[in-house]
Amino acid sequence: MDVHRLRVLRAVVAAGSVHGAATTLGYTASAISQHLTALQRETGLPLVQRAGRGIEPTAAGRAVADAAAGLFHELAELDALVADLRSGRDGALSVSYFASAGSAWIPGVVAAVTRDFPRLRLDLRLLELTGPDAGAPDIEIAVDDGSGGGRPGYRCRPLVTEPYFAVVRAGSPLAGRADVDLVELRSEPWVDNDVARGPCRQALLDACTTAGFSPTFHIETQDYPTAIRFVAAGVGVTVVPRLALLDLPPGVVAVPIVNPTPRRSISVQVAESMVDNLAAVRILELLADQVDAWTQDRRLSSAG
Known part of the structure; x- marks a missing residue:
């Protein structure tokens, strides 16, 4: 069944008339009638019937409209999930790092980002243990190799020397x-x-x-x-x-x-496809904060 036609049927049931549904949806009354006719053909059921100069839903029409309520609720949840996945509020994010960075910076970053994005799943990868078949990470914290270039398809940001x-x-x-x-x-x-x-x-x-x-x-x-x-x-x-x-x-x-x-020198690289991802952006912010705090602590220790 066509989801849009089901939405039209629900609007007719809710408004009590074709003209009311047309006003709600911004359609002409003729377009509403055409959608109802097509939906009746799809279902093989009489969904509306004449009542005086207008029409009203049949018992079957009301049953179909009521049952469709759950479908539209699930579709709304799906739309929200897609929006969250697109923005980075849901889904998974892979982060690679080397051991000493993991000890100093990663725990604080993970603690904060999981509070901010409770449905986000983080795939944390230790570079020293990552095999060649692991796949490219979304974010990588690594020591510069001196070549002056980063991973193709990534944006590089220096962290500290x-x-x-x-x-x-x-x-x-x-x-x-x-x-x-x-x-x-x-x-x-x-x-x-x-x-x-x-x-x-x-x-x-x-x-x-x-x-x-x-x-x-x-x-x-x-x-x-x-x-x-x-x-x-x-x-x-x-x-x-x-x-x-x-x-x-x-x-x-x-x-x-x-x-x-x-x-x-240590840098962080983020995949081009993730530069607008909210969770990735937040991780970069938190990482910069961790590095700044660590650097300040080292300066104070040296001064003391």
Whole structure:
């Protein structure tokens, strides 16, 4: 059955006449009659009957009109769902991020956006564990690879550039220093912390090349927290970006590196198809707030 013709029938039943329905819907009386005739042909039922100079719905017509009420309620809900999906108030959104960003920024972003969009389903993906078949995310927080270009079909927004620190054992001669020249770490046994050999590690290796040496990695670990715990155990030193210094364990000290200072830049990319999505826009706002607050905390800590 034609949904529009059902709407016309309901208008006739509600108004009590063809002319009343025509006024309500903004049609001519002739158009209303044509829709009723077509609907009777579709259903094979007499839906209206003559009553004096006008017409009135039959019992079958009233039954069909009443039953259609539920259909129009469901259609209204469907229209609302489509509008919510289009705007980002409903549906799913995939967000990829790397581990240290996940620890520092993602919990606050997720807590706020799920309050703002309670029907939104978030697909959170850790970059270090994402396989090649995972599909492109809607939003990605990643370390710049130095190529100067982002993902095709995405808009890129810089977030922060952060320095690296040497993490040494508390009893080391370097532990009490205000800073350490990168070349002074040349003879130290290094604990590697980036098995993925990604842009974070490359930024460090490039700085070492500038300083005139290549680090000697004695131990290879999977991530920053593990490498730092090896340092606490007295195995060697490790060099990590500032984000990795959250919740340092007892027995280690983070010392700023100079001459040169290795740095990495972090950006967020959003798919072109999602730039007007309300939830995606909100996530970008919340992420910027988290980064700003984190940066301010680091400045206050350094000043103290």
